[in-house]
Amino acid sequence: MLFELIGIPPQALFGQLLLGLINGAFYAMMSLGLAVIFGLLNVINFTHGAQYMMGAFAAWMLLEWAGVPYWGALILAPLIVGATGVVMEKLLLKRLYHLDHLYGLLLTFGLALMIEGFFRKQFGSSGLPYANPLPGGTRLDFMFLPNYRAWIVIASLVICFGTWYMIERTKLGSYLRAATERPDLVQAFGINVPRMITLTYGFGVGLAALAGVLAAPAYNVSPLMGSNLIIIVFAVVVIGGMGSILGAIITGFALGIIEGLTKVFYPEASNTVIFIVMAIVLMVKPAGLFGTPK
DSSP states (O other), X not given: OHHHHHXXXXXXXXXXXXXHHHHHXXXXXXHHHHHHHHHHHOOOOTTHHHHHHHHHHHHHHHHHHHOOOHHHHHHHHHHHHHHHHHHHHHHTGGGSTTSOHHHHHHHHHHHHHHHHHHHHHHHOSSOBOOXXXXXXXXXXXXXXXXXXXXXXXXXXXXXHHHHHHHHHHSHHHHHHHHHHHOHHXXXXXXXXXXXXXXXXXXXXXXXXXXXXXXXXXXXXXXXXXXXXXXXXXXXXXXXXXTTOHHHHHHHHHHHHHHHHHHHHHOGGGTTTHHHHHHXXXXXXXXXXXXXXXX
């Protein structure tokens, strides 16, 4: 009866809701990595989109050149891309921690352009296919649920809330948070703070790469996939609150669903609805929904 009143078939409504949830899963994972890096290192990491793309390409290369299947790439690709992040932090970013945020933003923006340009020159811009590791699906009363899309949602929820629990509820997380506030005090306990900061950046980069591996079978593996996503992800982080881990997760999933519903009821606004929400939130609460005013 409800669907007759609104004039939308249930298959179309729930199909768009699923697509919104898939997009929200990637928004949440990407913004989570950004929130970890900014919240703990105070760096605005504009290379995050490029590192997401590198994760997808690492999975593709592992499959095509080394015969490593998807399930192996889920582990290896984030480790490989995370290691490049560790090198980048050691060589470049560590020199900027005591400077204004703008310097880190400009550096990472330049690096993102260089990385994207390199991959575009090597592989072109059209995109490369990646085989679906979980073909088929389940036919429900109101829609068809592909297996791989269900896996994306489940995996992203586990990864996001597992990361939140590690940072907010464990001893390691308390050390990480303390190292950003009082590094001298944490160092007095015998903890190598510079190494912890480097590994934290590598972890944030690994999260972006892991999202890229999850995205590879769902979308074409393309050098442009990161740049197409990073602006939306920054909007998600701003809405949730810069540096807020929980805010990044909840806001990412919620905005994906809102975007999906907008495609059903008012498709013309689907590309701008997230930025409209951002403008409204900033007018009402400039620190973001879960952010803390400083």
